[in-house]
Amino acid sequence: MWFPDYRPRRLRRTENLRRMIRETRLSPDMFIYPLFVRKGKGIRNPIPSMPGVFHLSPDTAVQEAEELQRLQIPAVILFGLPEVKDEKGSEAHAPDAAVQSTIRALKDRFPQLVVITDVCLCEYTSHGHCGILDGQEVHNDATLEVLARIALSHAEAGADVVAPSDMMDGRVGAIRQALDENGFDRVAIMAYSAKYCSSFYGPFRDAADSAPQFGDRRAYQMDPANALEALREVNLDIEEGADMVMVKPALAYLDIIRRVKEEYDYPVAAYNVSGEYSMIKAAAIHGWLDEERVMMETLTAIHRAGADCIITYFAKDAARILGAA
Template sequence: MYFPEYRMRRFRRTENLRRMIRETVLTVDQLVYPLFVMPGKGVKNPVRSMPDVYQFSLDQLLEELKSVVQLRIPGIILFGLPHEKNERGSEAHSQNGVVQEAIRAIKDKYPDLVVITDVCLCEYTSHGHCGILRGHEVDNDATLDVLAKVAVSHARAGADIVAPSDMMDGRVGVIRHALDENGFDQVAILAYSAKYCSAFYGPFRDAADSAPQFGDRRSYQMDMANTDEALREVDLDIEEGADMVMVKPALAYLDVIYRVKAEFERPVAAYNVSGEYSMIKAASAQGWLDEKKVMMETLIAIKRAGADLILTYFAKDAAKLLSS
């Protein structure tokens, strides 16, 4: 039998040979750890649909961050569960809000840790939608001023990056203007630019208590069938001042991550969302999958598609494997 002179298997024989020609390399530097903070003291509530994920009171959150810092995970993203909710989500921009207090405490204890904050109203509104309502519709323009207030309140507390996830038209420009006007020109914007209306968010809504009380979010989050539209969304956000853009979810939208990275000269983040996390956890609990191997294969796939940063609930587990 004739064999070609070049055999592809020659560099697959040993782990060190494979390492030498590996095209995609994931490091801990590319991981961001999502965390949920809530009022109270001594609280560490397990999230039923997300094994090993918790809602933390601030004191417990600071304890959790000890291991995050020891693992050299460079950044976290904070989601808040407020003291109370109302129609306008006003606690989202309170200087005494749960996220604002958390930012100050984190920056006092771990000043070098990069703190990213979610800028949205869904966790703070009594109706669970991401903006101000007019009847049963989200009023895009009425929401923009509130989002700007939220972003400024986070910046004032010490956030390094604000991440608007609401998908309102024009919000990046309004937030950029508000930050600059208030002296926070060094605070970066990570825009959830291509955020799809996805069924993969279910467990997150348990963790953040943010499920809409009526209807859904199809009128402002993207249709899962569209990719050209994602490029237009990204382009608009960059024009308005986004420093980094995000595709969310990650696994079902690897093609979108690839297209965004190929098209734009901006750092690209991808969110390995709650449903993606919980599927792996559930299958591994049944013995159907090897959790660690599937976790790493998933994260490498997201990185290979073009993501510069990966927001993932697996951040600590991945960091432990990468360090070993």
């Protein structure tokens, strides 16, 4: 019987052989761990729809960061839960709000930790939309000034990177201008450039209490059917001053991650979102799949598609596995 000279299975025979020729390698260096924070002390309340994820106060967020340091995870991204919501999301830029307080606590204890902050209004507005309303619609340009004010308050508290997730046109430029004019030219912007109007955000909206009270976000988040539009969005954000661009969600949009990475010589982040996380957790709880293997396969796929950084609720579990390897 004839066989080809090259037999791929020869290099799959043992684990060490497989390790030697592995093309895509995960590292804790690429993980960004999300934290949901609120004012108070000693808070560590489980989020039912996201097993293993908690609402934290600034002091317990510092405790989380201690573990992240041991696991060599370099960065966190903060999402805030306000004490009071109003039409304009006023607490989002309050100097003593949860995110701003947590930034200071983290940077005081771990100066080298990269602290990224989500810049948006949905968690803070009484209507749950990502901007200032004009009747039943989000007013794009009126929202830009507020977003810039939020980003500036995060920079003043010590954030290293601000990450606008609202999908308003022109928000990266408005934020860059505000930061530069106020002496924060060293603060980077990680833009949610291709953020799709996805059904995979459900558990996050539970965690952040950010579901819209009417309508949906299709008028400002991207249509899942569009790919070329994502490239235009990324290009606009780069032109306006973004230092990193992001694709969100990750798994249903691996093709977008790949196209963005091939088109632009820029750092690309991908958000392994709450629904992607909770589906794996739920299936594992029922014994329908191997959580560890599916988790690592998922993260490998996101990195293989082209993501340089991955925002993921799996960061700690994956880092433990990689550290033990």
